[in-house]
Amino acid sequence: MTNYWFYRLKEVTDSECAYDGVENVEQDVFVAVDREAAKQHLKAMFPDLPFRKPRNAEAGTRYLYLIESDEYWYNRIHGKVTVDCCWCSKTVTIIGEQNVPRNRHGSFCTKDCRDTSVKKDRQELISKGDHVAVVQKEGILVGYVYRITNKRTIKCYVGQTVHAPLFRWWQHLKIDQKFEQADVSELVFEVLEVIHYDPNTDSQFENAKDKLNKREAYYIRLFDAVEEGYNEVQPKENEITLFNFETA
Numbered sequence: 001m002t003n004y005w006f007y008r009l010k011e012v013t014d015s016e017c018a019y020d021g022v023e024n025v026e027q028d029v030f031v032a033v034d035r036e037a038a039k040q041h042l043k044a045m046f047p048d049l050p051f052r053k054p055r056n057a058e059a060g061t062r063y064l065y066l067i068e069s070d071e072y073w074y075n076r077i078h079g080k081v082t083v084d085c086c087w088c089s090k091t092v093t094i095i096g097e098q099n100v101p102r103n104r105h106g107s108f109c110t111k112d113c114r115d116t117s118v119k120k121d122r123q124e125l126i127s128k129g130d131h132v133a134v135v136q137k138e139g140i141l142v143g144y145v146y147r148i149t150n151k152r153t154i155k156c157y158v159g160q161t162v163h164a165p166l167f168r169w170w171q172h173l174k175i176d177q178k179f180e181q182a183d184v185s186e187l188v189f190e191v192l193e194v195i196h197y198d199p200n201t202d203s204q205f206e207n208a209k210d211k212l213n214k215r216e217a218y219y220i221r222l223f224d225a226v227e228e229g230y231n232e233v234q235p236k237e238n239e240i241t242l243f244n245f246e247t248a
Helices: 036-046 071-078 111-127 165-175 208-222 238-242
Strands: 004-012 020-031 062-067 079-082 090-095 138-148 156-161 185-196
Touching: 004 036, 020 071, 036 062, 071 079, 090 208, 138 165, 156 165, 156 208, 165 185, 185 208
Parallel strands: none
Antiparallel strands: 004 020, 004 062, 079 090, 138 156, 138 185
């Protein structure tokens, strides 16, 4: 049996744009027979780093995160993917599903082809006078607000993540049974909002993390996810005046 392990190299930071004061430096999925062998593999790569965040860690402190993974995530990083570029029509092989450049039109052989496609889209939007679609995406990508709904009970859970939304979905499926699902087919996962932060235009928020928290709180109230759903903590009442604007 092949055992897969996911690791992430983390670094403590004082940046206001990092989630919980930590940034991800690198990550990978590798093969090891068991957890002890996986830890030894990482110790050989990073001999001086602990496997948990030290207490009172200062900015610049690095540590490791290790969790069991599976073939899907291994292939996402190391598997061969054949791509027919929807811009230049070339057929190429790319290592790692996550490394395939994409946008709403499809897959591309290189980031240059994707960026050329994006530039063309923006030019078309501007020529139509639709500037809003371009402006909304300016600023730092902070994270995502998502919802998990049980189709049978019609109850939902609202959460936030700074990582790829599908990775967070996989984590929920691996550890959570709180959604009352008989099986995974009863659950629906959706991204409610992609959160960007621009200090020049988002003055109503203290920083990037504050915006992510408050947008999550907006949706928790919107869907009554505490009283009629699976969330356990009600957002603070003093945040309510910040939700008198339309969602992005």
